Amino acid sequence: MKTQLFIAGLLMASTQVVAKNSIETIIEKYNVEHCHTELKTMASDIIGSKKHRLLVSNQTNKNELETLLVTGVLEYKDRQSHITFSMSHSGGHCEVAYKESFAVKNPCIVVREEVFKKWQFKGKLNDETHVFSHKRDENFVGYMTSTKDGSYCLVSRQKKTS
Template sequence: MKSTTVINNSNNKPTGIAKLAVLFGCVLLAACGSSGEEEQARPVFTQLNELVPAGYVCKDAVLTVGGELILQKKHYLHLQQASDSQLNITGVLEYNDRPAHVSFGAYQNQGGECVVDYKLSYQLDTPCMAAREEAFKKYNQIGTLGDKTRYFEYKRNPNKTVFLTNINQDLQCLVGVNLTEAVSATP
């Protein structure tokens, strides 16, 4: 795992060549020192409950939806942005046969509900027609987007959609899964 060092040198800010020299030194050595204060970047967590800040108003909703998405899959997550009202997490989920990129976030809407959404993308080594028949039978086709992409909606939840795009001469399928849910915030 790579470690990133962020330099905070508010009293003596290097300029021009000095900045370039520090950057070059950091790249070559993968660690750098400074006469100012050093602050370590946040580590990449692999446990969702450790990643979501304790006081975050939509924590329970994020843990519920995120937990359903992750289940027991090996995963690597990174907190990209967090504030009192908004959260964004990116990462990789390891399926048995492939990795998948995931991005999910949450915010509290004006009605007090927590809106949680996620986007999952991965590649299948099968044409999209076969993927549709095997994994996405319970989705209604809504339409097409361009020549190679079909857009589907889950029959039981119209807020869950799937894009299937033929790639590599239609031998493989790029899958994009999107879900947006409003969940009551717990007091």
């Protein structure tokens, strides 16, 4: 019985470790002092339970300024994306942002229906790049850029705290 309880305890502990996403580990390992809640919330919303790998690209903590830049890869069922989380704390104000980019082997008109169907069209930056904003969150913006031959679509999404 003791062995079964010990094994059950180990399984519970390993489940808790798996449930924790990498941003939480980074916050602890790099002694990030500010903006924990905002950074954890955004990372949790974006990463969820998806497989991912994050790397700290830059960290600053001088006087009243703290910054953190984290880059990585996020895996979906059918693709991988590059992601970046940034955090800045200055003068008692936190700003946290995320940016994600991935390529899709479909024309952008098809991707529009898959990725940005419920987003509001904001305009064009040029003939190949369209800009969208999320209907419920004006701080969530998306970009779609078609390759010259139209066979691929580059998708970027970014969000910042208000």
